[in-house]
Amino acid sequence: MSETQPEAVTLVVRHQVRPNHVPGYETWLRRIIATANQCPGHLGVDVMRSWRPDVAQFTCVLRFTSLEQLQNWIRSEQRRQLVAEVVPLLCDGDQLEIAQGKDFWFVPETVQAPPPRWKQSCITFLVILPLSLLMPLLWQPLFQLVPWLGGYLLSNALITLSIVLLVVYLLMPMATRAFGVWLRSHDHERNDPESGYSR
Incomplete structure (x- = not known):
């Protein structure tokens, strides 16, 4: 015997975070995910990140029964208090969208994946190599x-610290x-299993 089960309902939360507040937002995000996990009917959450020069966008997809x-x-x-805490870190407030069924079961097309690791490695190598040669001389x-x-x-320790600070900041x-x-010209790589994104 089979019964018709209602389809899951999806909440899509979009936050545009000021770049200098991303670490604080990441800490807040872990807290609100842990809180949501304790709510009745919660089926899971996915977080997708995209970056632009002036803003970092976080798209959280939560599913409920x-x-x-x-x-x-x-x-x-709990959510009201957590959102009140994070609003000062956001550019455009707390943006919510409710979707019935599996409309957001997979990553929305508009969310960009981070650059592939090999490109990140190339840029990191180009930045660190000259410093590793120059810093000991300086x-x-x-x-x-x-x-x-x-x-x-x-x-x-001093040379390494100098390199790290210059690279990061x-x-x-x-x-x-x-x-x-x-770095952004990698749409054809979005089916790479390691990227965590698929169409």
Whole structure:
């Protein structure tokens, strides 16, 4: 004997996050996902990220067994408080869309995957190689002036720290902008199983 089961209901939440607030948003996102997981009727959540020069977009797809249970989550005090916390990090507020059935069972076409890993590796190599050659030379005069700084462990720690700070805060953002078109030209690779995206 079989009974007709109601189709799942989907909540799509889109947040545009200011780039300098992405780490804080990621922390908040983990909290709200954990809270949603405890709600009756919750079937799971998928998070998709896309990046532009001035904004990071997060698309969260939550599934519930019924419209009533989904609305209970939307109206819940826990969600209201969490959304109030995150609004200052967003460019365009809390954007919600409800879809019946499996309209968002797969990734929406409009969401862009991050650049493939081989492209990210190429840019990282191009940024780090010159620094790995240049930084020891730049530090050498100080190591000669202050011999105890030139020890194996301390000198390598200082050189590595310099490279990491320059890469993360200065050179990698510049390289990402400079190679932006090339990094984004990977639509034909979106069927790559490692990317986590499929059409």
